[in-house]
Amino acid sequence: MIEIRFHGRGGQGAVLASELLAQAAFLDGKSPQSFPFFGVERRGAPVTAYTRIDDRPVRLRTSIPNPDVVVVLDPGLLGTTRVTDGIRPHGLLLVNTPKSSEELEAPDGVRRAAVDATKIALSHGLGTPMMPIVNTAVLGALARATGVVSLEALSRAIEQFVPRSPVENRLAARDGYTTVRTVEVGALLSPLPVGAPVPRPSGEGPIAVVPSETIHTAAWRTFTPKIHLERCTKCNFCWKFCPDDAIEFDPQGFPRIRLAYCKGCGICAAECPPKTIEMLETLA
Amino acid sequence: MAKLTIPSQELMYSGHAACPGCGGALAMRLLLKGLGPRTIVSLPACCWTVIGTPYPTTALRVGILDNPFEATGASISGLRAAADVLGMKDVNIVGFAGDGGTADIGLQALSGMLERRTNAIYVMYDNEAYMNTGIQRSGETPWGAWTTTTPVSGDLHGKPEPKKDMMGIVLAHRPAYAATLNPAYPEDFDRKVERARDIVGPRFLHIFAPCPPGWKFDSSETIALGRLATDTGVFPLYEVVDGRLAITRKTGALKPVEEYLHAQGRFHHFTPEDVAKIQAQVRESWDRLVQREREDLSRPH
Missing domain, CATH: 3.40.920.10 (Pyruvate-ferredoxin oxidoreductase, PFOR, domain III)
Incomplete structure (x- = not known):
């Protein structure tokens, strides 16, 4: 098999x-x-x-x-x-x-x-x-x-x-x-016996303790937001409406995209009142 | 930093598995902002169990109890009883269920919880179909909407039955608090969550949760569509405290429902007659809502 x-x-x-x-x-x-x-x-x-x-x-x-x-x-x-x-x-x-x-x-x-x-x-x-x-x-x-x-x-x-x-x-x-x-084309596969034990995480009960932030969802993205800060009014609409909490603030209070988590939905760009956010195509 | 109009605390982690532009994910984020860290969330089978709890990960900084599809109301009654026995007075007990898990599969458990006067908050986040399993119609799917189980072809014209009136069903139980919330209006959303948090007794929140893949619209339009739902009167925002109804967002004149319907692929097959039918229904329920508010205001306390 x-x-x-x-x-x-x-x-x-x-x-x-x-x-x-x-x-x-x-x-x-x-x-x-x-x-x-x-x-x-x-x-x-x-x-x-x-x-x-x-x-x-x-x-x-x-x-x-x-x-x-x-x-x-x-x-x-x-x-x-x-x-x-x-x-x-x-x-x-x-x-x-x-x-x-x-x-x-x-x-x-x-x-x-x-x-x-x-x-x-x-x-x-x-x-x-x-x-x-x-x-x-x-x-x-x-x-x-x-x-x-x-x-x-x-x-x-x-x-x-x-x-x-x-x-x-x-x-x-x-x-x-x-x-x-x-590396070498040819018939693969000397079929090996099935049933090798499946490795499982040890020492954990049925309680999930790993924060989902350990999972990066950047690979979901086909468009990436870019904020043009010179026109930003710090209204925070982008932050308020982000379903992925993928927007944080820099020390000056300007929004910043957390690119590891942004899925590229485009809500921030659509909702930004002065339209300072641009969605750019990104290839994986 | 500019002044924030909603709480800054984030109790939902990033990295969760919601689709891009998910209204249900934004609903959870805004809800927990208003409730704070002393909260336990009971999740039945719904999008959020997959969004938030693929083992061994969790997307919430507060405790989650996974429970069966039909059991949300019962589970929060049990959680409250346990909290009472343990002397935990300051904890929010929250059930967070989808529309299928509330209006169809979990209806009797919800009714039982309301009837027992369980001191807890029941949230229905309403994306108007069984979205997690691939867009099957639910009791909350609106009339005429396309789903995979209410197809559009030949004589078939989307869902033949109208949307179930969950607020009406809940209000018949005389809850301590009930409200409709829309993430497109975060300040109104947050005010209602905080109000619910500070009331004792059974509380119900009906949250509008636009679903880009299920309703067939672009993921960037979740908020714009949410606004249209309220501004056309399709999803009016109101709250009922001790039986008194108050509309919390009024616009001068309702926008035509056509704007809301045409923004979504699930209504693309609608004829002008279909639109007119929906328009008449929306108009009628809006007038009823305004009438009810007026009566409640004139009623002596």
């Missing part, structure tokens, strides 16, 4: 990717399973989804703490989410990034693969520069780097199950397949 974990952000298609992979494996005659993590399914928020592929029916019904393959649809997640947690030795980390596979960080023994799925997606008109739909290009790369499904089965699954632009998505998968860069 091969266990694959997808990391993306809400809206990028990570859940659909896990389903498409399972559909492709089914067309290849395998017994797949796929499901998303039931968690924070917010626009822009980190999303996790799982696929299992085996030659026999899959009886396991748990999430995947020890994946053979970790797929990262958004390179911005590498700084905020511990994507390789629990990855098996000799597993594979596949990342959508313009970088080379050698530049990726992974635990010892883990193979690394890179594909510029954002560029591929945009070249086929999938999504927008702020929110490219990268899942099919990444799946093409996954097919090549792991051999878990054939490109033919993947193409057929895309044509059957992708709701919009099936042709462009099939071409994106092909481009992902041909351009993926790995």
Whole structure:
């Protein structure tokens, strides 16, 4: 059995990717399973989804703490989410990034693969520069780097199950397949026994004590506010209306964005009476 | 620093998992500013359990009790009983439930808590559908609104039933205090929270909580839309103290509801007749509210 974990952000298609992979494996005659993590399914928020592929029916019904393959649809997640947690030795980390596979960080023994799925997606008109739909290009790369499904089965699954632009998505998968860069391309995966114990935090009862401020939500952002202080009247409207308490005051009493927490909703810019706040596009 | 019009204390941590522009997150932030640190919040299943309490994290500097969907009213009755036994007199006991957890699933527990005269504050933050699970209609979804379970296609025209009148249901229990609050008006919001805080007995706060993904509007427009809701009369701001109703925000003339409806994708299918129907209903309930205020004023104390 091969266990694959997808990391993306809400809206990028990570859940659909896990389903498409399972559909492709089914067309290849395998017994797949796929499901998303039931968690924070917010626009822009980190999303996790799982696929299992085996030659026999899959009886396991748990999430995947020890994946053979970790797929990262958004390179911005590498700084905020511990994507390789629990990855098996000799597993594979596949990342959508313009970088080379050698530049990726992974635990010892883990193979690394890179594909510029954002560029591929945009070249086929999938999504927008702020929110490219990268899942099919990444799946093409996954097919090549792991051999878990054939490109033919993947193409057929895309044509059957992708709701919009099936042709462009099939071409994106092909481009992902041909351009993926790995430290060594080839059949992965000497399947390892499942059931390794899941590491859990020790010494804590069922009481949550970790402040949510330890979580940085900057990666949710597609636009970043910039305050032009020369026109600021210190009216505090931006502070008053921020749902994330992401605005503080400097010693002179001017507002300052707490960039680690700002999700880029744009309320501050919309509500600022003298319109001193500008929303600027930010790429992860 | 310029003078602040609402308390400076922050009892909600950043880093929580609310969507960008979430009205419910702003509601919690403003609520805790007014209540202060001696507060315990009971959360049933709702957006806020996911926003604020993915284990092992917490988004509040005050205590949280996670409880089942239907149990908010019962849980705050239990918390108050425990506080009384422990001799804790200065603590605010607060239930913070969504509209589904209040108007549908938690209605009997709320009614029981009000009927027992539990000395606690029950908050319904109203985003007008089951948003956390993906926009299913609730008893608080307004007539005609699109949700995933009240689709718009062919003969289907959004939700066929009107919004449940939760303030009416609560007022029938004669609470010590009940009010409608809107985060777009933070000063009015804070004044009501502080007033509720200082009253003894069952108290109910109905908070308007615009939801950008669920109502289909841009996350930057949460406050503007909130203002429109009140200024069109769709969500009037008032409070009821010992049975006496007072409208706390009056504008010369109500704005046309069209401005509020057209700002949201969930009403995009509305015809001019639909808008006129809503306009007539809003007008009628506003007139009833003004009439009730007038009667309460003329009633001897």
